[in-house]
Amino acid sequence: MATESGSEREPWYHWGRRVLYAEMLIAVLVTVFSLSLAFMGQAGYIA
Amino acid sequence: MQEKTKQLVIATVGFFWAFLLWFSTAAFSTSISSEFTLTTGGLALLASSALWLAPPGRVIAGWAADRFGAHNVFAVILGYSGLMSIASAFAVSYDVLFVERLIVASAGISFVVGIQHVSQWFDEHEIGTAEGIYAGTGNAGAGVGALVLPRLYGTHFSEAFLHLGLVALVIAVVYKWRGEPARNRATAETARENSNLKSTLYVWTRYAAIALLLAYAMSFGLEIAMNSWLPTYYATGFQDAIASLGFSSVAAIQTAAGTFAAVQSFNASLWRPFSGYMSDLWQRKGWTPYPFLSTGQGYAPRIHWLFTALCLIIVMMCALTAAGLLGVLPLSVVILAGFGICVSFGTGGVFAIVPVMFRERPGVAAGFIGGVSTAGGIVYPLVYGWVPNIHTGYVLVAAVLFVPFALFFTWVMRSDRGLSEHGIGSRERWLGSDRDAAAVPGGDD
Numbered sequence: 420m421a422t423e424s425g426s427e428r429e430p431w432y433h434w435g436r437r438v439l440y441a442e443m444l445i446a447v448l449v450t451v452f453s454l455s456l457a458f459m460g461q462a463g464y465i466a
Numbered sequence: 467m468q469e470k471t472k473q474l475v476i477a478t479v480g481f482f483w484a485f486l487l488w489f490s491t492a493a494f495s496t497s498i499s500s501e502f503t504l505t506t507g508g509l510a511l512l513a514s515s516a517l518w519l520a521p522p523g524r525v526i527a528g529w530a531a532d533r534f535g536a537h538n539v540f541a542v543i544l545g546y547s548g549l550m551s552i553a554s555a556f557a558v559s560y561d562v563l564f565v566e567r568l569i570v571a572s573a574g575i576s577f578v579v580g581i582q583h584v585s586q587w588f589d590e591h592e593i594g595t596a597e598g599i600y601a602g603t604g605n606a607g608a609g610v611g612a613l614v615l616p617r618l619y620g621t622h623f624s625e626a627f628l629h630l631g632l633v634a635l636v637i638a639v640v641y642k643w644r645g646e647p648a649r650n651r652a653t654a655e656t657a658r659e660n661s662n663l664k665s666t667l668y669v670w671t672r673y674a675a676i677a678l679l680l681a682y683a684m685s686f687g688l689e690i691a692m693n694s695w696l697p698t699y700y701a702t703g704f705q706d707a708i709a710s711l712g713f714s715s716v717a718a719i720q721t722a723a724g725t726f727a728a729v730q731s732f733n734a735s736l737w738r739p740f741s742g743y744m745s746d747l748w749q750r751k752g753w754t755p756y757p758f759l760s761t762g763q764g765y766a767p768r769i770h771w772l773f774t775a776l777c778l779i780i781v782m783m784c785a786l787t788a789a790g791l792l793g794v795l796p797l798s799v800v801i802l803a804g805f806g807i808c809v810s811f812g813t814g815g816v817f818a819i820v821p822v823m824f825r826e827r828p829g830v831a832a833g834f835i836g837g838v839s840t841a842g843g844i845v846y847p848l849v850y851g852w853v854p855n856i857h858t859g860y861v862l863v864a865a866v867l868f869v870p871f872a873l874f875f876t877w878v879m880r881s882d883r884g885l886s887e888h889g890i891g892s893r894e895r896w897l898g899s900d901r902d903a904a905a906v907p908g909g910d911d
Contacts, residue, residue: 431471435595439739442602446736449609450803453729456722457711457799 470587477580485607488574493615494623502560516571520840523575528833532661536583537645547573548634555628582829585821586648594818598742605735668896672889677878680871685812687842696727707795733806741814762882775811783864790857
C-alpha cells in the first residue's frame with residue numbers, strides 16, 4: 420500500500436497544531452461550563 | 467509568512483465571517499419574532515430558510531471556484547451577502563426582511579470555495595490538518611454568533627446586521643486583493659479545464675463521491691440539523707430536569723437549553739482540525755485496521771479513519787436516545803459532548819479525502835459532496851419531530867438512514883478499483899479516452 424510521501428514539517432504546521440490545540444481547549448471549556456450548569460443549575464451571567 | 471499560510475488565513479477569516487452571516491438571523495430570532503409578531507410556524511420557517519439555498523448553491527459555487535478561481539468567487543459571495551445584510555438592517559416589512567436574510571444566509575455556500583482554495587495550496591500529506599483548520603475555525607462562527615451577538619447587540623438586530631455586512635465587504639475586498647487561486651498557474655489551469663459539464667457528471671457518477679456525500683450527510687448534515695434542533699429538544703425533553711435546576715421562566719429555560727445545545731456546536735466545530743490531523747497521522751503511519759475495507763488505495767488509511775468516525779457517530783446517536791429515555795440530564799450533556807467530537811471526526815475525515823481523491827476537480831467534487839449532503843440538515847429534524855417520543859428520533863435516524871449509508875460506504879470502499887472504473891459509466895464514457903493520458907500520476911481522478 421502506498422502512503423503519501425514528503426511528510427517533512429513546514430513552519431506553518433507548528434502554529435497550525437497550536438491553533439488545533441487551542442480550539443480543542445475552547446471546546447472543552449464550553450463543555451465544562453455547560454456541565455456545571457447541568458449539575459448545579461448555576462448559570463452565572465447568562466441566567 | 468509563507469504564501470500558503472497567508473492563503474489559509476484569508477480563506478479561514480472569510481469563511482468564519484460567512485458562517486457568522488449565515489447563522490446571524492438565528493441568533494436574533496427571538497428579537498425578530500417580537501419585532502414583527504411572528505407565529506411559531508413563521509419562526510420555524512425563518513429558521514429552516516437558512517438551509518434552503520445551501521444544496522444547489524454549493525454545487526454551483528464549487529464549480530465556479532474551479533472555473534473562475536476561489537479568490538474571485540469568495541469575494542463575490544461576501545460582497546453580495548454583505549450588501550444584502552446592510553440592506554436588511556433597513557427593512558421595514560417582514561416579507562422584505564425574510565427575502566433579504568434568505569440571500570444573506572446563502573453566504574454559507576462559500577464553504578466549498580474555501581475547500582477548493584486550500585486544496586490548491588497544500589500538499590497531500592498535510593491537507594487534512596489544513597482543511598480542518600479552515601473548516602473547523604470557520605464553522606465555529608455559528609457558535610460564536612449564537613453566544614456573542616445577542617450579548618453584544620441585545621435586541622438591536624438591525625445594528626448587528628449593518629455591522630456584519632460592512633465587515634463582510636472589507637473582507638471581500640481583501641480576499642480579492644490578496645487571494646491567489648493556486649500555488650501555480652498549471653494547478654489553477656487544470657482545475658479550470660476540468661470544470662465542464664462532462665467532467666462534473668463524471669464526478670457525480672463516481673460511487674466514492676456518493677459514499678463521501680453520504681458520510682458528510684451523516685456528519686455535517688447532522689451537525690447543522692442538531693444546531694437547529696437541540697435547543698427545542700432540551701427545552702421540551704428535559705423540561706422538568708431543567709426546571710428542577712432553577713430555570714423556571716420561558717426565557718431562562720431557553721437560555722439553559724441553548725447552552726446545552728452549544729456543547730454540540732462547539733465540539734463539532736473545534737475538534738474538526740484534530741480530525742484532519744488524525745487523518746494525516748493515519749495516512750503517515752499507514753494504519754488500515756479494517757480487513758473488509760481496501761488497503762490498496764493510496765489514501766486507504768484516511769478511508770479507515772473516516773469509517774471509524776462513521777461507526778462512532780451511529781453509536782453516539784443510540785447513546786443520546788438512551789440518555790434521553792433514562793431522563794438523566796447531565797449524562798445527556800456528557801454524551802452530547804462526545805457526540806459533537808465524533809461528528810467532527812466525520813466532517814474532518816471527509817474533507818481530508820476529497821481534495822486527495824479529486825485532485826483535478828476539487829471544486830466540483832467539494833460542491834457535490836458538501837452541497838447535497840446539507841439536505842440532511844432539513845430532513846433529520848423532520849424525523850425527530852415526527853416520532854411520538856422525542857428521545858427516540860436519534861436511534862431511528864441511525865437505524866433507518868445511517869446504517870444503510872455506512873453499509874454503502876463499506877461496499878464502495880472495499881473495492882481496490884480506482885475511481886475511473888468504479889462508478890456509473892466509465893471514465894471514457896464521460897471524459898473520452900484522451901483524458902487518460904492527462905491523469906495526474908498516482909492519482910485516481
